[in-house]
Amino acid sequence: MTITIQDVEKIARLSRIYFSDSEKQNAQSQLNGIFNWIDKLQEVDVSNINLTENLDAGMHEREDTVKGESSVDKVLANAPQKEFGMYVVPKVVE
């Protein structure tokens, strides 16, 4: 399994992280080193393992009720920009 520069570019795009050309080269060699090591898992026989058994064990629901106070001011305190009690953000929907 060899990771190419095109692979790096694709993953960078999916991750929404900018990489310069030299950073891409660096990422390529490091990722190849890591995946060479991770590929050891190919040796393991997992044919007897069923991931979908016992899925409900431990999963539980709670009542969908509002608890505690909700303060717009507290939440917006961290906003880079705010107006009218709302976040002001760069255009999200084209």
Add this chain to the structure above:
Amino acid sequence: MDTKITLTKARDMLLKKECSSEELVTAFIQNAKTKKNLNCFITEDFDNAINQAKDSDKRISSGEARHLEGLPIANKDLYCTQGIKTTAGSKILGNFIPPYESTVSGNLKNSGAISLGKLNMDEFAMGSANLNSAFGPVINPWKSNSDPQKDLVPGGSSGGSAAAVAANICLGTTASDTGGSIRQPAAFCGITGIKPTYGLCSRWGMVAFASSLDQAGPMAHTISDCALLLQNMASYDEKDATSLNVNIPDYFKNLAPQAKGLKIGIPKEYLDGLNSEGQALLQKGIDWLKAEGAKIVDISLKMTPYALPTYYIIAPAEASSNLARYDGLRYGARVDGASLDDMYSKTRHAGFGDEVKRRIMIGTYVLSAGYYDAYYVKALKVKKLISQDFDAAFKKVDLILTPTTPGAAFGLHDNNTDPVAMYLNDIYTVTVNLAELPAISVPIGFSSDGLPLGLQLIGSKLSEQKLFNVGLTLENAAAFPHFKVA
């Protein structure tokens, strides 16, 4: 007053009115100020702490002392603390001030414990040496005999939490463990740390790294200290869907050395490649437990060689999803861009450190179309095999004993450019997270160069009391000099 005391001793002193909380907190703050070079804190909260100490003193006088009343602790900067800047060791959160308190830090606050501030850590809990913090490395208070001028790592990711206890900057700390981030720094810093069963402590308000592995836990000098802290940190929390609905035992009250009649397993795969110092340390633990009536049983955990690669698929995969929220839009740092995507990409490029970017890339790759089955699904299946290994072992033994780390703390500037070499530090700890089990690291002795070494006890789910009790047997036998470091 002396800060070279345990949390248990300090609590005793306060309850017997031998000192006030204000005196205690002031003394620890003074000590913290002389140790700024260790870089334990990202955010100090000393003035607030003194005010809380005064409140605690009033409660103690009027007989209303809560369980940890007036005791100075500190929180890993992974926990959202209401009104106090929280960074997770990263630049990307900017000056984020949480509008709410995490369940774990809130539980300790409600028990009367007083936080001196937010502790340094590897960024987003990714690291084994606290070298990945956006706020600089933490220095281990311990020094080697051969080179006392050399700065050593405290371990990670809870480096600040470990160093702060070892340097007597506070009596105990909150930390977190996803692949060994409590146990490994505890061993490197000569203190005690426990990762409880997955789900015992709530993850609500804890900045998420790998949701199926992350667990909160305490670090402090002794078993008794950790027992007190854990029973006050842990709680069932309906805001965390993975929180275990169990009663939290009074670990402290039920503490008693234990070993007689117990079967202790030594996994042969952990002995492969173990150096002679590690072998000698393990033998000490074996001899002490045998002397107290335990039986030693050889066991096999055959999936051990696959644990680290499994972890380095699952943890980055979950991290890539959990860290997708850091986009500069609603909070934290932002770098403007020509388009929305450009803004995201530039913000995340500037805001995340190299190790975080590396793990997001690994995670994104193993979850991407065409690779998801071969990597992520495969890793989940191997994770199940690892759990089955432990299930089979716990049919034969009560607890498992291993070294915590392959060696002692290493130098800050020791050339470590290979990410995989750093990942190998967690070789003895990672299996435990994958199997969702509890494990404790107890300081046992020293390397030939005078640096602390620890032993790890692993238990079956919800066996924390047994871990504390057998840990106490080891602690009593080891008589580790907790306050030897300046």
